[in-house]
Amino acid sequence: MPLTKEELLKSEFYQKLKEQDRQTYLNELEQRRKLSGGVVVTENDQIIINEATPPLRNDAGVFIAVEDPFEEGKNLEEEDQLIKISKKTTVYSTDPVWNDILNREFEEL
Amino acid sequence: MRINTPLNDNDYRELKKESKEVLGASGYLNPPFGQSTDDYVEVHLLDTDGNFLEKFNSIHTTFEDDTIILNIGQDLRDRDYNRGEFQVRYHFVRKVAGGDDIVLTKTVSGQPNIIHSGNPALTGVPMGQFHTDSEGNAFVGENPPANGQDAQPLDIKEWKFKIDEISPSRTEVRIVPQLINNSNYVKEFRGLIEPKRYIPETAWTEYVNSYTDLKNAWNTIKRDANSGLAKWWRPRLQFEDNVTKKADFGKLHWELFGQNASNRNLPTQDGGGQISWTGPDSSRLEFNVRREVEDEGFKDFMIGSTITIKKAYVVGYETRPDTQENSGYSAEDGIPELYIQAVNVPDTKQVNFTMYTKDGEEFNPNTNGVQFYWEFGCGHIKEASKDSTASHNYDTEGSYAPTVYVMTPNFQDEVTEIRTPSGRVLDFVELGESTSTDETDTTTEAGESQLDGRIIKWEGDGGTPIKNLSGDQSTTNTRWFVQNGYRRWITNGENLQILRDALNIQQKVNVEGASIPGSYIPTDIELEGSTINSLPIGPDLNDLSFTQGPFTTEQLPTEDMGEPVFLGFWPMQEVEETSDDETDGDDDSGDDSNSDGTEFTIKLFNSPIVTSGPLSERTAGSFVKFGNPQSTAYENTNDAVFLQQNFVTSQNINIKAKPMGADGVNIFVGFFDDPDFTQPSFSPQPDADEAQQVFVNGNRNFYVKVQSDM
Numbered sequence: 001m002p003l004t005k006e007e008l009l010k011s012e013f014y015q016k017l018k019e020q021d022r023q024t025y026l027n028e029l030e031q032r033r034k035l036s037g038g039v040v041v042t043e044n045d046q047i048i049i050n051e052a053t054p055p056l057r058n059d060a061g062v063f064i065a066v067e068d069p070f071e072e073g074k075n076l077e078e079e080d081q082l083i084k085i086s087k088k089t090t091v092y093s094t095d096p097v098w099n100d101i102l103n104r105e106f107e108e109l
Numbered sequence: 110m111r112i113n114t115p116l117n118d119n120d121y122r123e124l125k126k127e128s129k130e131v132l133g134a135s136g137y138l139n140p141p142f143g144q145s146t147d148d149y150v151e152v153h154l155l156d157t158d159g160n161f162l163e164k165f166n167s168i169h170t171t172f173e174d175d176t177i178i179l180n181i182g183q184d185l186r187d188r189d190y191n192r193g194e195f196q197v198r199y200h201f202v203r204k205v206a207g208g209d210d211i212v213l214t215k216t217v218s219g220q221p222n223i224i225h226s227g228n229p230a231l232t233g234v235p236m237g238q239f240h241t242d243s244e245g246n247a248f249v250g251e252n253p254p255a256n257g258q259d260a261q262p263l264d265i266k267e268w269k270f271k272i273d274e275i276s277p278s279r280t281e282v283r284i285v286p287q288l289i290n291n292s293n294y295v296k297e298f299r300g301l302i303e304p305k306r307y308i309p310e311t312a313w314t315e316y317v318n319s320y321t322d323l324k325n326a327w328n329t330i331k332r333d334a335n336s337g338l339a340k341w342w343r344p345r346l347q348f349e350d351n352v353t354k355k356a357d358f359g360k361l362h363w364e365l366f367g368q369n370a371s372n373r374n375l376p377t378q379d380g381g382g383q384i385s386w387t388g389p390d391s392s393r394l395e396f397n398v399r400r401e402v403e404d405e406g407f408k409d410f411m412i413g414s415t416i417t418i419k420k421a422y423v424v425g426y427e428t429r430p431d432t433q434e435n436s437g438y439s440a441e442d443g444i445p446e447l448y449i450q451a452v453n454v455p456d457t458k459q460v461n462f463t464m465y466t467k468d469g470e471e472f473n474p475n476t477n478g479v480q481f482y483w484e485f486g487c488g489h490i491k492e493a494s495k496d497s498t499a500s501h502n503y504d505t506e507g508s509y510a511p512t513v514y515v516m517t518p519n520f521q522d523e524v525t526e527i528r529t530p531s532g533r534v535l536d537f538v539e540l541g542e543s544t545s546t547d548e549t550d551t552t553t554e555a556g557e558s559q560l561d562g563r564i565i566k567w568e569g570d571g572g573t574p575i576k577n578l579s580g581d582q583s584t585t586n587t588r589w590f591v592q593n594g595y596r597r598w599i600t601n602g603e604n605l606q607i608l609r610d611a612l613n614i615q616q617k618v619n620v621e622g623a624s625i626p627g628s629y630i631p632t633d634i635e636l637e638g639s640t641i642n643s644l645p646i647g648p649d650l651n652d653l654s655f656t657q658g659p660f661t662t663e664q665l666p667t668e669d670m671g672e673p674v675f676l677g678f679w680p681m682q683e684v685e686e687t688s689d690d691e692t693d694g695d696d697d698s699g700d701d702s703n704s705d706g707t708e709f710t711i712k713l714f715n716s717p718i719v720t721s722g723p724l725s726e727r728t729a730g731s732f733v734k735f736g737n738p739q740s741t742a743y744e745n746t747n748d749a750v751f752l753q754q755n756f757v758t759s760q761n762i763n764i765k766a767k768p769m770g771a772d773g774v775n776i777f778v779g780f781f782d783d784p785d786f787t788q789p790s791f792s793p794q795p796d797a798d799e800a801q802q803v804f805v806n807g808n809r810n811f812y813v814k815v816q817s818d819m
Contacts, residue, residue, distance in 0.1 A: 065183075073186055074183070082179065091125075092116075092126065093125075106281060109276050109281045
């Protein structure tokens with residue numbers, strides 16, 4: 001017999017299953033973080049977040065966005081879930097040299 | 110890593126600057142991205158195959174200092190993308206014109222596309238009421254007409270500009286405005302290409318004040334709210350009493366009408382100001398008088414823009430030449446007459462060269478402005494340098510004619526004359542057993558004259574005879590001894606007496622048995638100057654001549670004595686050989702000393718200070734010094750009775766003297782061979798402080814005479 005959402009939330013079995021899935025999810029996340037250098041395991045087996053945390057990526061280098069296991073639809077708020085880009089960029093010489101190097105005239109329109 | 114741009118590698122390398130910067134820190138891109146309300150981040154979502162899915166604006170992108178922080182996961186979850194793999198592209202966009210706002214347009218009196226409703230901040234006109242039907246069509250009025258008439262329809266348009274055409278290469282687009290009859294819309298479109306003009310806020314009041322009709326209009330708008338003029342302007346000005354200013358009216362009028370009217374001009378000044386260059390070599394302008402405080406002045410986005418200053422007048426200027434007179438400048442002197450002094454290093458093929466002036470001074474300016482280029486006559490050269498000396502090892506023995514090119518900024522000279530240290534002119538530098546760069550002349554025959562063995566003197570006419578090899582002028586007091594057809598100048602009275610004694614010349618006596626001064630038996634032969642000059646000049650007869658020189662009774666070892674300019678020098682060994690057997694005196698020793706190393710002394714006696722006695726005998730003090738080759742400082746009578754230098758080698762030296770006392774007070778007379786100043790050493794005498802060259806080969810004293818004005 002199908003259960004409603006409210007009934008599921010009250011179901012102990014469902015809650016245990018949900019917690020079990022969440023734990024599996026967190027373990028998998030931790031494992032990925034270890035592989036990507038996002039966490040450091042100390043001699044006392046303590047896990048600390050790497051201060052220079054790189055974005056979490058898989059083996060192919062693809063960025064992995066992780067959902068908050070406690071809040072559906074919300075992304076995990078961790079440093080490795082953000083991609084930081086410097087605003088500094090290559091700049092180019094303009095007047096008067098670029099007119100000597102580039103053809104800046106309209107040609108087609 | 111290079112950011113992918115349409116630039117090819119070559120153009121990229123040429124145009125890129127070395128350091129990276131935050132775009133928009135100044136200039137037309139100011140402010141930096143994220144600081145403008147027109148900035149937004151557009152996310153393009155694609156599947157893993159690159160197929161476009163949708164685009165949306167990111168609301169989770171943040172900015173910290175110089176860093177952009179992307180929260181991709183949340184951006185996607187907001188769009189309900191909870192699982193799967195995607196490609197995302199973030200576009201950082203700044204709106205420069207247009208927007209997503211909707212406007213409603215209508216036709217008024219046959220004029221279409223008039224704004225009926227829209228954001229007043231954009232359109233500049235108040236929002237009109239409208240309603241829509243079930244199909245979404247818009248009509249004028251809050252509700253449909255009650256009388257059943259048709260409502261006036263409205264067009265719904267976006268406040269955007271259209272891409273009219275995209276070039277085949279997709280690198281160029283043509284953008285056109287829509288048919289919206291609104292000055293703000295047109296102005297915004299123009300702003301895409303027209304230069305942005307900065308007009309000081311205070312200028313708008315001046316604009317109204319400069320036109321009577323505008324002044325009157327403003328007064329009406331301000332005071333008579335019910336006038337037609339006020340009813341038209343007040344909504345557009347969002348007029349509020351005591352808040353809306355004349356400047357607001359001026360600005361709006363200019364934007365709506367004035368800028369398009371040929372008879373309206375924008376005010377360009379605010380009471381004038383001063384602009385000056387920040388320095389004589391600066392390209393920067395400085396505004397010395399600022400506008401009123403309400404003027405915001407220059408802003409960061411103006412950096413790199415062009416400033417136009419109209420009606421600017423020069424009210425004063427100062428001419429500053431870009432050159433300054435060099436007070437220490439003097440026109441360059443020409444290159445003096447020079448010769449090359451050559452000195453052979455014994456037992457080698459090395460010859461040392463030094464540049465000398467014809468005055469006997471070493472020529473060594475030691476400045477880059479005077480360059481010496483050496484050609485040693487054997488094919489070897491020494492590149493141009495400031496070095497006035499050179500040393501060269503010749504590969505083989507032989508005769509070489511070195512040449513030196515002397516170059517200054519304005520002059521050039523080719524020097525080919527070669528001399529030995531003693532002044533003898535050489536045609537070549539000789540390297541080999543039978544030749545020498547030095548002063549050894551070889552002779553096989555002696556000359557001959559009817560006057561041999563006699564003392565001669567100048568009778569005072571027929572031209573002034575040359576006294577000696579130095580070319581000095583003689584006087585009637587000068588005496589020569591004729592030997593082997595050559596005349597030898599007797600250098601002083603003491604030597605003359607020694608010679609007379611050696612030749613057993615007796616002084617005449619009168620009938621009373623007393624000696625007659627200046628009269629001898631045999632008498633000194635008086636000759637015309639031309640006759641004396643016809644006798645070639647031999648070496649000076651000085652005190653060493655009686656002990657070391659070519660003795661008076663010996664044949665002079667000259668082969669080319671026909672040359673009246675130079676006889677050469679006779680080393681002791683040579684003289685002794687000729688003295689013994691009257692044979693030739695070949696000598697290739699290369700030794701130019703006056704003897705076999707015997708030292709001799711030259712003394713320069715300062716003029717004594719004599720302040721008593723007849724005026725003609727009063728003398729003042731002097732300074733004396735040696736010049737080339739062993740230069741000394743001047744010493745005066747008070748510090749030194751005389752200066753002396755010792756020499757081993759016969760040579761030309763320079764001596765100088767000048768009077769003590771203020772300029773022009775005491776008169777330098779010259780050098781004399783005796784302390785009584787009866788035998789001038791030189792004729793003519795040198796001027797004060799003028800180098801006098803003299804050949805020395807034995808002890809000799811020079812007595813300086815300075816005539817006192819007392």
